Amino acid sequence: MRNRLVAGALCGTLAVAGFTGCGIPERSEVRVDGRRQPATESGAVNAWRKEPPPRSMSGTDPEEFVRNFLSAAAGEPDRAYYRVKQFIAQEDDHRLQEKQGSEVELTVVRLVDKPVITPDIDSTRVTIAVQQVGVLRTDGKLAPPVSTDTRYEFGLRSASPAGSVDDGAGFYVIDPPNVLLLSDVALRDYYESQTIYFWNSERTRLVPDLRYLPLTVPNERRLNEVVKWLVGGPSDWLRPGVVGLPDRTELINNATGGNGRWEVNLDMSGDDRTRADQLLTQIAWSLPEFDGQLELKVRNNSVLTEDLGERRSARALYQGLDAPVRYCVYEGSIHPLGIAGESPGAVPLDPGANRNVVSAGFTRADKQVFAALVTASAGRQRLSVGTGPAPVTTFTKGPEHTAIGRPVWLRATDPHQPQGLVVADGRLYRFDQNARMSQIVLNLPPGSVTAVAASLDGRRIALIAGGALYVAALNLDGGTVAVGPPRRVATSLTSLSAVDWGDEERLIVAGAAGRPAIYEISVDGALQTPLKDDTGARVTHLTAFPTNPATKLPSGAFMYEANNVSYRSSPVERIQREQVLDVTPPPTGVRPGSPSAPFFLF
Template sequence: MAQALGGLLAALLLGTAGCGIPENTEVSVEGSGPAAEAGATSGGRVEPPTRTASDSPEEFVLNFLSAAAGEPDGAYGRVRQFVDTADRPRLQEKQGSAVALTVVRLIGPPRIVTSPDQSRVTLRVQQVGQLRADGVLEPPEATAPSYEFGLRPTVQESGVETDWYVVDPPAVLLLSVEALARFYTPRPVYFWSSDRSRLVPDQRYLPLAVPKDRQVSEVVRWLTGGPSDWLRKGVSPLPDRTELINNATRTDDRWEVNLNMSGADRSQLDQLGTQLAWSLPELNGQLELKINNQSRLTIDDVAQRRQAYPAYSVDDAPRRFCVYEGAVHSLEYPGEPKGPVPVAATANTNVVSAGFSRYERGILAALVVTSQNGRQHLSVGVGADPVTAFTRSQGFGAMGRPVWLRSASSSAPAGLVVADRKLYRFDAQAKLSQVALGTAGDVTAVAASPDGHRLAMIVGGALYVLAVNHGTGVLDTGSPRRLYTSLTNLSAVDWSGENTLVVAGSAGQPAIYEISVDGARETALQDTGAAVAHLSAYPANPAAQLSGKVMYEANGVAYRGVPFEQIHRDQVQDVTPPPAGVRAGNPTAPFFLY
């Protein structure tokens, strides 16, 4: 038993490695949550294990770190069952919205020192966040790097230990990231962007213990309660004092949602209907929206509404590019579209890296180019394919990969680039303006979400996300939220899905991980062997639930796929083979167009 538990714990701590994943899946999409393979179940509900469900102290400790999982109002009661009666007053119970669970990532297995009367447990942890009653994982409030408590065994007359109680418990309700993944399902809810042009997802966690018939009501209450704090700058909440009246009700395939929401016009109700359609992906029938018991909007087919108003859209297959011998070239792979580079040859010289994006008038192109004096400039062109007219910015010592903001108006396209370790916004005329950030430190990487209203950044060696409100000529940022990850020496980041990032760093050796937008979930994708200098992802399609894809460069060599394979020169299009005896160079700085 102890050996099996040791293997289980090791698997939980290390995550899943990328080796052996079929190449065509590349990066896996966020699913609908873990399978209910453990815990008590009743009518689709999944509860954490009870105190007496353990066969060893090691298993008991893991179960104790799951006890708080489930519906918030019962969290203290479930944890108390694990705690010795004399020590239960240490847990100062809270109710309703005040309930918060301290989510931690274990650093190594629990250390248990046994003794006849009482064993001592030490947990080394990384603080990940505070899980609130509304399903939001907020930044951590606790700072403790470790927790220590005792285990008092109950002993039969024969002297055999049968189960245990916690003594001297932590004053907070602990929840491991493994328990978060096991007993909750990630459920994004969607808010309209600040300009009400796009839907922006807000990551939440729904306990699997919530009965299915009440899940719709819980999600609607999350919407009426407003967005997560870090996202507020970039989105529009529902009108003040909007509330759900009673619970949502279902008759066959028809759902009815009744709200107290004053002053809503037809346009606002229609947008709310789209919000509900995306926030409730399990609904495929009819949805009736009532305001103060009066029917105001009926969506005949919720699934059709989601298809008609996508949160964001990407093609089923990507266009891949790289830099080869100072110019951007297309990459060719079977089953993927190919075509010429959407940039005139006269501008496609001395290129270090590039970023392309589609918009309604054609192509947005940004090239980092090197001048004769060794300075790097941003060369920006906007127009029909191929783009012919470019404007060049002032020079810098070094520039990162440029990214376009999909939230910008088509009449005033804009993007972001890191230059000399500061973040700049650029426009179609290559005018750069420094972006004020709410945190200090050198900026080494930036990535824009598929919706364009959220950024991921590496600042001062740490990973952050923040919301943006894109006005004409101005990028108004919210407060950056730090994500806590087990990776160190972070070097690159991009978005692999609407609520997932791919991040390059070190996990004892250089590696790429997929990390949730709140930092709670980590999946090891690949050991890279060398530090990643350039990383690009093609985000998962939320409508078709297709997988995202990743390419990267390390040690001057470019790679694609999971498990990753090297990108070779013969996959680079429109290049002349080198003369006999001359070694061909490597493709570098791979990126996607979408």
């Protein structure tokens, strides 16, 4: 399911869907869902619009009042200060310095503990310990945090008149912080995550960009908001890997529509027909619930009119994306996994090359298989790369290293010159079909790189470096992989050990939350959900088949290895030796090995 908010860490443990041959997801998730409804006629409003509670709603409960105060800024930004000041005592509202227009920003924080509420003589003192998550701007972007504050303090006083008996009038905030605070729980509850799309630098594939839309925005304005976001350009961290609309593009009046017909009028330079055609594809996928005719005008002149649903059908987001097949490493060789309800695949390698394997990464394009194997010999590891029709017979070996992580292919590269990424001895490397490895220098604080994962669009990566989680955009101009400035992703997990992409805008991350755990985390760090709250041991290997609009089979499945035991999701259960196919049983009295380093081919 696209474009929905995942529940926060306090919402409990859930299971992520796998996939079965019958195509029915085995979901048992706990989700807080900003679920989209069909676009309505002009003049209607969302039946599911949701506003934060007013000041008086909490009555005399100070804990509920603090929660509501941390939700008050949610909603359309032009009234954010007004809503927050309803919670602040009149004598102290000057302490909150008001900003206007695009300067309005909400400081999104994650509470790391319960608020400390301490009664005082004439008031109550409140201390909240927080993790800074980001800054929510008026264009729906959640930018990296600006503040480094780890706690905020303010007071509460009774809203009842002096000398009167408390009549449940509630509280006012005194000595307020000089920022508009918004908890990550409020972001989840009062906004809908909205994925919009920009073209990669070659204009061959769309790349997702995550935004947040208040649930109070009526449906007839949704098109207008999305077009304004597209005109405004991509998020800063994504900018090195994508292109926006031509410079000085502006929206003329508001985008309008209803009854299955929509209109967008732009002042836009360049080739009107080509740009309009590309923009229509962006709009169609950025608003997947919208159907009907969309007319694009440039300076009041009609350039292109097309049905949005037909455009999505004609311009798939991820072409050539096949149903996944599971594999694992067993006794130094790659074998298919036999999971009930799924169709196992053949190993696309010549048996002579399928030896001494530690881990592997496969992908396919244009009837070609791209295989990257990490093999071990004499205490050293090396990357071996082979491409061609299955079974791949010829492999080229790269240089030796002490330790090499799971290799990943970049799906957006030229299928005739495929490239991938791999971590070796604490450094990130690019590799090609000839196993040439070139180190990629990252603009990060000193520290080892321990994991890397690539998104389906092939223009974004997630990595763990120096113990922290990052995302970054890739630029492939000239055929060379260049990594843009990484953005740190806030998470309450510690001791991070593995990462992969769970869908277009969320990551599956292994770390610790008191105990070893696996979380689902949005690419901006705002929203996180525990998928497995106790893996029993540190996760050393993690792989996922990402949810996406192109594959009809349910997805979101992941597999991992901890303490030399492999597991799969939905539900999370151990991968048994009997599920490893094409294996000769060991002689009597010889203990069979264990499946390791599971992965998907898709």
